Amino acid sequence: MKVILIRYSEIHLKGNNRGFFENALINNIRHSLADKKYKLVKQSGRYVISEFEESEADSIVETVRNVFGVYSVSLADEVKSDYEEIKKSALAIAPESGTFKVVCNRADKRFPLNSMQLASSIGGDLLENNGKLSVDLHKPQHLVNIDVRENGKTFVFTNSIKGVNGMPVGTGGKGVLLLSGGIDSPVACYMMAKRGMSIRAIHFHSYPFTSLQAKEKVLTLAKILKKYTLHMTVDVVSFTEIQTAIHEKCPEEFMITIMRRFMMRIAERLAKKYGCGAIITGESLGQVASQTLESITSTNAVATLPVLRPLIGFDKDEIIEIAKRIDTFETSILPYEDCCTIFLPKNPVTKPRLDVVKRVESVLDIDALVEQALENVEIIAV
Amino acid sequence: MINYFDNCATTRVDDDVLQILNKFFTEMYFNPSSLNKYSLEVARYIADARSRIANALGASSPSEIVFVSGGTEADNLALLGSPKRKNCNIVVGGAEHSAVYNTAMKLKNSGIDVRFCPVTTDGHTLTEDVAKLVDENTSLVAIMHVNNETGAVNDVKSIVSAVKKINPTALVFSDGVQAVGKIPVNLSNLGVDLYSFSGHKIHASKGTGCLYVRRRVSLNPVLTGGGQESNLRSGTEYVGGIVTLAVAVEKAVASVEEHSRAFNRFKQIIADKLQEIPMCKVNCSKDVSPAIMSVAFAKIKSEVLMHMLENSDIIVGMGSACSSKNKHSRILSAISLDKDYIEGVVRISFSKYNTEEQVRYLAEKLKENVSLLRKTMGVRF
Known part of the structure; x- marks a missing residue:
């Protein structure tokens, strides 16, 4: 299933007022997506949009990245936290050529491979599948991100699109x-x-x-x-x-x-x-x-x-x-x-x-x- | 009711034109290039319109009339489509409409020698000035028939004969957008090779127009496609527009004299009132179209005057399309209008729908608002 991941900018620096800033941001995102059908939930420090029309994905990404307070946006695959599923998705979204690096984040410690093992294993799969790809851990042209969540689901995505940053409108008077x-x-x-x-x-x-x-x-x-x-x-x-x-x-x-x-x-x-x-x-x-x-x-x-x-x-x-x-x-x-x-x-x-x-x-x-x-x-x- | 005096910009569509148009949108909407019997019928309507326009304007054959989408397209086809030899040059009038001027600039930027002809202080392009620029390498001469800002009527016939005397192979094109239906036009008599005009200036619909292409003059098409209009202008014909263009041309041509008399009377009424306004002048009074009157008021911004008049339900044109400071109309600069006057040019252009009562109202409001505006701006003479 396609999902859109939204990361926010300086709000995380806020202490006791954090809820106020987060609410403003979520309201503003909802406001700008008023004409679209979707589901928006907060998941460990970021927002996840799901259940939208796939044809509208680009337009949602473009709208959301222009909401102040948004740091970056990614269009991701949400798959079951299962190695074969993750591999299938990574192969599907991988770049066609150039250098890449697999970045893993394993919040679910029950997943049998740790971050390093998962990254190198998926990296190997990608290399094997496409001879035009090579690994560069320092300055890769592309990233393949794998985010193993605690809820048994994993997000797989390539590049993030930069948002406009700033603070949510309504929080600054x-x-x-x-x-x-x-x-x-x-x-x-x-x-x-x-x-x-x-x-x-x-x-x-x-x-x-x-x-x-x-x-x-x-x-x-x-x-x-x-x-x-x-x-x-x-x-x-x-x-x-x-x-x-x-x-x-x-x-x-x-x-x-x-x-x-x-x-x-x-x-x-x-x-x-x-x-x-x-x-x-x-x-x-x-x-x-x-x-x-x-x-x-x-x-x-x-x-x-x-x-x-x-x-x-x-x-x-x-x-x-x-x-x-x-x-x-x-x-x-x-x-x-x-x-x-x-x-x-x-x-x-x-x-x-x-x-x-x-x-x-x-x-x-x-x-x-x-x-x-x-x-x-x-x-x-x- | 709106007192509309900007008929050089566009005109109200005649009721009969609208009725006929409607029929072609809802009943006779067939594609003239298709092979069904209804298509044949609409194709016949186009042929009929072509010969009616050729007749009304004194073309020698209907095949000389090419239907296009309006004045701008016709001007582009004439300039871009006319054959250019190696090392050729083009002579262009100094007060041409942007459709000609900017197309000529495009040719100039592509490396063609484009020579701009000077204009007199009242906006005319003189035959001798054109002749000086023409030589054996001239491929095209483009001089408008009636200037859209001052109404100056150029002696196209004498320009044609002067050009042909120097270089018989040079083509002469004239932009007749402000001429057809406003002054007598006989294409064969003028002797031009190419001549453009537009429907919406004579109470037909926008999106209609013609390029007259004299027999044996060969052009390269600008638009290619299905080969309509003898391959000179591809694209499905705007049948209703074409048919009603013929209706409008016939009506306008038939009443040129009658309307001219009325318009000249209107001009006199305004001129009389202008006597009461200090520091104003009519920009062109000799060899001028009866339908256009360009008046300059010193120390006034015509845009402000225009807005003041619109508050009295009067619409006039701005002589100068100066939209930001120091950017004056190319044409008004070309006629060397004094700097005190150049921002204050108002273009009044008439149609058959104007009445003497409206003109008197306009004249009165002109006087009232010019004086009010000068007072507000603190202008004293």
Whole structure:
């Protein structure tokens, strides 16, 4: 019978809270496999999925390896702990050529051969059966794993597929993400979800200055991110009034700084409303004028919640590499303008002083503008 | 109700076209290449459509009409399928549609000498400019009939005769997607060797179009397979599409004059209103298609104006498909539009479904929103 073995990552380091992390992981795996039929049990420090449609095996493996907290996944044969059965299975899954090593783990001490004996004996069988194979105990190209369990069953499998690691989503608190539609913010989302944070997104749009296609693109990104965050809701905030007010009344070079301070205020209000303990942004130090230390200081000053910037030390290339890996890159580079690119000043201030920023924005009725924006939030569950 | 002024992008399908199409989906759905009696009947429908289109557009024989899936495919077949001799060159207009431009770039990247012809400030490609680039090694000249962004109508007939005078073996291809049904087109009279057009610009369905291939011009197919369309375009024919394309072409051609009169009146109404808007200009006013009006407003982003108009149920086209900063329309750059204007180009294109009342509403809303937008952006003159 085919089974899927799931090993988890740092959860095993947890002490008394281990049950909490394990439960979160198992719930998340169940959530991502909601449309599939299968049986999931915990067996000595790992999960075993069985009784699934064999045609769905690859899709289950792919889904599970993307659940945070999963260290690796293997598609295995489950056979009776009987030498002939184990041999038959090992011959069936063995590589066609190259070097290999048999790795045995014998939890059931009643099994007549010990680990070393079983490994060398099965290794011998494989060599005898296929002349194109040879043994390399140090740097083998392939592994043949044999895991003799205490319940009278043995798992036989070749390579393990690496999971995404991290911590189960839901174990790291809740945060709101500023999701722009660019390359960085989806990656920031991924990074925080990887550390177990539950995330909901906020998107600022400026119709008619930006198109509905731009908003649609953000929703598409949110759908892609849902694969990692498991749940995803986007609060779409209309930013047009605020932007036009800033444009009308404040010096052009402060446009972006003041705009980002408004975004932060609105994000904090929404975060508190939803019981979130952090604001997540895709900022990377020095990437653009609004991401210098001085600019970050100015925007940070309006937030009381911690602002998490998981990409702060990343180069653009590194961010793009992750964006490609998590499948958000191709959507992010669609050419619809987001609200950051309109009213773009020719020479944005790169080192805003907080006292100056406060003075120049004081001409605005900040509270009223924030309230008005909060009244018209469109909540979209993707 | 939607006030639709983006008829260069696509048009509403006529009711009679839809009815006929339906019949071919549900009753006459047979494969014209099969050997049963119903298939013979649908094959006859295709033959009939071919000769009706040939007649309507002044082709000398129905066999010159090749049915394809639309303008882009027709353009690709013309450019990629036309024979290329060793060391040959191709002359291409400087304001061609992407279907021609990008295909020409593909040929260029494969090592063929592709020469781009300059355009005038109102979007025309002049005969003398084309002639300068043509020589004894030219195998193909591709100059569009009507420009899709400015409406400029090129003198294809004079281009053909200038090209043939220099090199009688060079083929002349013209993209007529914005011409058929909008201005008078007589293929024999134009003298072109190849001419493309599309159905969905004239109230037929998407997925329909033609390449006119003059007799004795031989092309290599781009799609190979069952050998349909005299082996030039394999693939089971979209019979309903073909039949209704003929219906649409006949109707459009028959009413070109009547519609032109109406469209020119529409243009006048808009032009009158534009007088009241500072810093705006019509991009092409001489030798222009009556169906297209390209207007540039200084210091405005046309995308924003477009969204503001859509809030009043008005749909217009963006002259420039500039989607990110510094990336302007190739064509608007080619006509050397001033930088203050290049982002603010709106393309208004008419169809028979537009009324004078709609046009007045559009003109009013243009004025209102341009002024509102300039005020919001803090633009002062």
